[in-house]
Amino acid sequence: MTPAPRDTAATESLLAFWRDAGVDACFEEAAVDRTHVQPPPALKAVVRATAAVVARPHTNEARTEARHLAAAAESMEALATAIAGFEGCPLSGTGATQSVFARGDPAAPVLIIGEGPGTEEDAQGAPFVGQAGRLLDRMLAAAGLTDRVFITNTVYWKPPGNRSPTPQEQAVCAPFVDRVCDLMRPKVVLLVGAAAARSVLGSDEGIMRLRGQWKDWHLPEGGFSVPVMPTLHPAFLLRQPQAKRQVWADLLALTARLDGSSSAA
Ligand code: URA
Secondary structure, three states: OOOOHHHHHHHHHHHHHHHHOOOOOOOOOOOOOOOOOOOOHHHHHHHHHHHHHHHHHHHHHHHHHHHHHHHHOOOHHHHHHHHHOOOOOHHHHOOOOOOOOOEEOOOOOEEEEEOOOOHHHHHHOOOOOOHHHHHHHHHHHHOOOHHHEEEEEOOOOOOHHHOOOOHHHHHHHHHHHHHHHHHHOOOEEEEEOHHHHHHHHOOOOOHHHHOOOOEEEEOOOOOOEEEEEEEOOHHHHHHOHHHHHHHHHHHHHHHHHHOOOOOOO
16 A cells, blocks of 8 residues: 555654664564464573574584684784675674774784774774764873774674674674784783673673773683773763763773783782
8 A cells, every 4th residue: 555645754754763863774683474473472482592502503603614714814904804705794784884894003002892883883994983982082092092002893793773792793703803812912902891891701790890800811722812901881981971980990000001010900
């Protein structure tokens, strides 16, 4: 049925409302079969559990492919090219327009790892270039770190609707993140946000507890270890500015360690 003109205007207005609210994708993780009656909750739980088990071999295969590609990349440029051509991460097919690899100096002493690209990062092809990124840059400048960082994320494609990446998506991309660290061999690593801490440290501990504490990151291959500091995400600071002092304390601890005036807490 052709919608009445009034309905079209209302639909457009509603879509504009959702777009302005940040909703930029309208699909879910998996296709939804709406031709069937909704199954009872118990059956839904079984279906979900089965889907997780069935999805695992795919994740493992994709991760294995990522590991091979990462190992073969002998430079940051080669790694960026390998990531751009990789189709094993589910996020590469859910609305992202391009892969978003890294920015900064690959020879810098500080590696910063965020969660995943957002809308502006997807548009520009570089991490942390939106509002949260601008705040991060201001804090790095105040700490004297502007030219001493290389910035990447735990996943290389924008998750739909700007949600956090899932552990499965992070697991597929992890060999690339490990390779960034191995090629760079930074002196310290800053993990920005709970999802970054979870992916790199494999810890489910809350970011409020983890932040400000030095941890060790041992790469699974190559024998390299590096001190890492989890901190709060700048997007969180935009909502909770009073938490900036905690991130500031973390950045001061990081620079002190970097410049040799402090040992691990
Ligand atoms: N948030 C992140 O964690 N990473 C980005 O690149 C942008 C926003």
